[in-house]
Amino acid sequence: MKLRVLSSLIVALAATTIATGPAYAAEAPSAASTATPTTAASAAQQTTSAAPNIEPQLSARVAAAGKIRVNVLSKTRADMPDAAASGQVVRQLSRFPLTTLHVDQAGLDRLSKLPSVVSVSEDKPARPSLAESIPLIGADKTRAAGKTGSGSVVAVLDTGVAVNHPFLKDRVLEEACFSTIDDEYSASSLCPDGTIAQEGPGSADTDQGPCAVVALGCAHGTHVAGIAVGDGTGVTGAPPAGVAPDAEVVAIQVFTKFNSESVCGAGAAPCVASFTSDQVAGLEKVLELKEEGVPLVAANLSLGEGLYSAACDGDLRKTVIDSLRAAGVATVIAAGNSGYGAAVAAPACVSSAITVGATTDQDGVAAFSNRGALLDLFAPGVSIVSSVPGGKWADMSGTSMAAPHVTGALAVLRQAMPDATLDQLEAALKTTGKAITYSGVTTPRIQVDAAVLGKSPNPGAWPIPHFENMTNTTIPDHGTVTSSIPVTGLLGSAPATTEVYVDIMHTWRGELKIDLIAPDGKVYPLQANDPNDSGDILHETYQVNASASPANGTWKLRVQDVEWLDTGYIDGWWIRLPCFGNWDDTTIPDPGVAQSSIVLDWINGNAPTRTRVHVEINHTWRGDLKLDLVAPDGKVYALRAADAKDGTDNIDESYWVNASASVANGTWKLRAEDLAKGDTGFINGWTLTL
Known part of the structure; x- marks a missing residue:
């Protein structure tokens, strides 16, 4: 009889930044939630008395909880007191007409009738979207050419940064913290001084205050910052460098500690998550610094929740994202790690943001990565080694790791093209990137040396054929299931270096025997069952010599559960046939x-x-x-x-x-x-x- 150890699952999840959001985060947006919004600037000039845009399901949430946090966007700052009278004020921003309230049903009803209110949305907590990648994107070549991001600054809005880590030391230019205290949400501040807002030296340092507790999981921001701007020169055991090793960092803590399983998941409390209101406050701080003359080029947000197949330009964060873009600062956002084939999380769905998905070192789409028409760019995001607090190093996977590759690339491009507009910098990354084609969509994977130095890694080349099936397929307990992928448009036999990536969730993966079945029926074993392997998650790439089989036709992944009692499903898989x-x-x-x-x-x-x-x-x-x-x-x-x-x-x-x-x-x-x-x-x- 197999023993169930809950801690093994917790350890497995802790080893990666691929994280699910809170239970309610998967709710698909309604048509209203993807409508074009009224920005704060234009709202101030409105003369109509249109009813406020109330996020769907808010009444149901209030009915269930009695009272919830909402963000109220008013037409002007002069209208904010009118909104504030509808509930208990927990935050007001200094420049945008945004008020965060605790409201009950009566307060929500009052807000829905105020002509001075543009929108009301829930203040939801979002989780983090959790040495080969740098040469892959050509950043080693740009570094050798002296293009290192010198003179540029990037902002990392995350779980803070270990400011004295040798990979980042002396390059954290500014710090700030916006972190919520809310007893009704079992939420407490991660700011070192315990307040909801702290600025100045030490305010975003993960080696101080509550984040210094390693088990809390504040390593994420330090890892992200290292990918963007780390410098390993003279540092024992360090990667050579991040993408822009001479750029500086503005570290902004926007996460909060939660002791609630409704946010963290069963048995996973405490955890960290970020309220939308804290993110807006952090982005507002970035805009303030830019206007003060700090040469910021990008703000990185490796977080998100929800599922959006269309642009979510009604999102509260779009106003400040638009303002930053107008000021020349890109907001670079991780697409999310739910493996959606045609959707991304929020705020990555905001059209004026740069949305980033994750690829493997072999340029396959990472199975966990959200993707589709809303995606702007790909970057490496699997097993990326970077800095973590305590002067240490770790490898993490997620679209969180992909986004800072783009953030660092923008700093390098700004140094190389100081007079270019932000649109031109983004276009340089898109037009020179390596084309990754999947499910009828093509998205460029950044190639920094091509964008900066004009050196294409493979002139005239076409993308490696990549075919995928990301539909969940249940694996019967003590049974067999197949998942199919049709392959067309290739010539002759399959390659001798055919690659298969498999993503499976199962409560005892050692029960599984996995095979690849070619169009001609030939069986290529991928993995034998192993009764001693009690892991829960399988993320594995296999290379097989399939040259005895035709390339075109239906390929099948066959998974057999050889024992009883445990269950799971194929989360997705892909096959790459490297025909160059x-x-x-x-x-x-x-x-x-x-x-x-x-x-x-x-x-x-x-x-x-x-x-x-x-x-x-x-x-x-x-x-x-x-x-x-x-x-x-x-x-x-x-x-x-x-x-x-x-x-x-x-x-x-x-x-x-x-x-x-x-x-x-x-x-x-x-x-x-x-x-x-x-x-x-x-x-x-x-x-x-x-």
Whole structure:
């Protein structure tokens, strides 16, 4: 009989920043919640007496709780006292017409009738959205070129920062804390002095005050800051650097300690979460510093809750996000970690924010990452090593880790392009990024060296084919289930380096036997069951040689539960078939030699014994042409000999070579040599399948 140890689940969750929100956070927004809002600036000029926009379900929440926290946006600051009379005031901002209240049903009814009120929404607590990534995005190259974010400042609104950590020491420029005290929510301040607002040195330092208790989980902000601006020069055991190691940081604590299981989850209290009102106060502080002359370029928010498939421009935070953008400060927000295929969390759904999803080191979409049309950029977010309090290091995964890669990249771009607008900086990241295609959507993964130095990592390249199924599939107790992915548009056999990523939740994962079934029915074992493995979560990438099977067709993940008593589900999986291509036209001299290149940078070891090269060439006498594949180490693999009698016009052929004597990573070249004068043509494109 297996023993159930609750602490094992808690430890597993603590090892990553992938976190679920409070129980009510998954509620889908209504149509009203995605309507275009009235900003504070425009509201001040309104002359109509339109009824306030009341967030759906507020009455039901008040009825259930008796009294709740709400954020009331008034038309002008002069209208704030009218709103304040509807309940107990717990916060008022210094520049935006926002009042946070405790209200009962009578107070909510009064607010709903005030013509001076623009909107009323619940003040919800949101959880954090929890050395290979820097070279992957080219930030090591920008650092070597002297583009390190010098002269720029980024703000990290999070759980505070360990200001004396050697990875960040002497570069925390300003500190502030906005943290709630609310007995009705079992909420207490994380500000070191115990108040709801503290500014100045030490106010966001996680090594002081309540956050100094390691078990509380305030490491998140220090980890995020290290990714954006860490500098490991001369620091033993440190990563070489974050993205912008010479940029400075404004550290703003916007989280609160909760002792409530309704926020933290069963058995998980205490925990930290952030009220919307504290986030707005923190963003307001960023705007204040920018107007005082601090050269801020980005504010990072690695937090969120909810599910939004359309822009949530009615969100309370949009007003200050818009104001920051107008001042030249991007608000960079983690997309969330619920694995939604076509939705993101709030406030990432705000259209004027930069929304960031997470990829793996192999440029697959991280299974936990929210994604879809609202996503602006991808960045690495799996097993990222960065700073944590106590002068230590840890690896964490989540869209939380992806967002600060973008925040740091903006600091580097600002140094490189001091006169560019924020729109131009964002466009530089989007237009030079590596295309990641999934479920009919393409989103760029940032490539900082290409954006800053103009060096594309793989000119003319096409994205690695990536196919996924992120639909939850229940695994029967002592039974078998399959989840399918149709693959189309590829040529010939599957690669020898086919990658499969599996995300499974199960109360005893060692019961599971996992196989990949190819379109021709061949079975490729991925993982055997292990009765001693009592873990609850499986996030695993497997590489299989599937070259004996066709690439096109329906691939299946088969999961068999070989024991009784435990249950779970496939959270999602994807398959990547690394067929690389270059479809830039390349003229072939008459006579002469032409070469077209493909750069590989993530496949381990040597090329496979069955490496496939598919070539498309337009030429008026193809018999003039001799074709070779040139490996990164210079070895030449003959593909096609010239044949003076072959007067056909074009080549559309696949060739198989044993390239196992050459390393996979590096620059591969298709070499086309025209041996006779009189006919012309060009390489239309080619693919390399490993």
